[in-house]
Amino acid sequence: MLFASILLQMFILIGTLFVVQVVWHVPVFEQIAASWTTLLILFGYNLILGPLGEELGWSGFVLNELQKRFSPIKAALIVGVTWECWHASLWLMSGYMGMDLLLYIVCFMVSIIVVSIMITVFYNLNHNLVIPILIHQLFNYLLAIQLGDRLPILLVRSVLYLIVAVGLVLVNDKKCLYK
Template sequence: MKRPFTRLEKKQLLIFALIAFGIPYLMGIPMAFGYQRGTSLDFFANAQMYYPAAGAIVVFLLTKTEFPMPRRFFYGYLVLTVLFAISSVLSVLIPDANLWVMVINMLTIAGNLALWVLFLLDKREVRFIWGLTWSGPDSRRHFLYVVLFFMLFTGNLLISSFTDNTADSFLALFASPMFWLSLLSLFVSFFLVFSAFFGEEYGWRYFLQPILQEHFGMRKGVLILGVFWGLWHLPLNLFYYAPDTRLQSIAAQLITCIALSVFFAFAYMKTDNIWIPVILHFMNNNIAGLISGSTVSGAVIEWKAVLIHLIFYSIFFLPFLASKVFRESETEKK
């Protein structure tokens, strides 16, 4: 450990943990109830993505009052988070799948449009203080990291497809113009759904990562964050993603989160732009579904698949832990 935590940092981490981890784990109770009843838990999966940023925002509002804040955006985000949390519980108490599909779509689109308005109403210099602007060194080249992630992610899927004899259909999909049109429309939709992915990245990458890196080192801090991030998914692993193969789901989740924590940290540290990991997270969650056409809930995961997952994610993403950006940062800390 680099240095002990200050009293203020302990207070900040406690507030963050109570919201970012406490709410999802408490939500595990109605999730278990809904799972037993066979109720859709989609609302819980969407709502959970908002809690890390909500935790960070509450920390800032309570402990950093000496700085001007984008209060319109911050308060708007908290309101949307509360609406998602309440709707999640109601979706179990009033199990009407068609109703809640409509509610989640309306809340997502209306909420994101409202957040963009509030975002733009706050002054740019204030947003800059809180890492909300598209800034950082050589910002026009930041999309290169988006392209790099797309290549790594699809390359990983391609190599993996040879292990389950789906390579031919995978390559045929990439040869189809409809796939590229769907991919383009997917990126356009980002502006209507960004808040969920911002929800995780502003909490994990902007708030928690620097604290862990400062206290445990640049590399170890990122790996610890990956473990926390993976365990944060626990209620979803137990009742949503793969409830029939829970241990395999938890193992695969930890592998994914540790590996992606490395690359997302690499991209964030190279750009100092939180919107890059937000976009990368959006791509990770949506491109796989676009390619496979499968849903994220109710999967059955074999241990063989977990092993393959470990091998390929380690090959494609863990090498970035040796990046110069981590070594430079370590030197600066000494």
């Protein structure tokens, strides 16, 4: 499970780098932070800022409680929408306005909701909080180390995360996603 969750995140990172290079003509080496100091600081900062605390609440408590009343997929959607509202202040800090802000919000919403589905699938397969923390950490960290305009990066990532989440839902058995 650990390897699969890391592999899926790497697929999304490589896919994002490739699409941004092809569509927006930004070379891959200009898209990634190259300083080891920056990479380490961002890793620690992102781990402490979000996944360690949030996943204890979102996956360790809220998801478990919701799955007592709803199917896992419904619980994942509820957690995803709630998690999205939790992060709504980030929309205002994005610096985008008008249609760019609307697109940013939609991409952000899609990303968080489908990451919630990914987390639910993996959590229900192993009932270990390490995987949700890892998925959340890589989601934040791999976005943080990508340089450049956030909007095209988030647009591509949201589509790739959606593809991965749909794939996970389709290939996993019913006990993992439905009551």
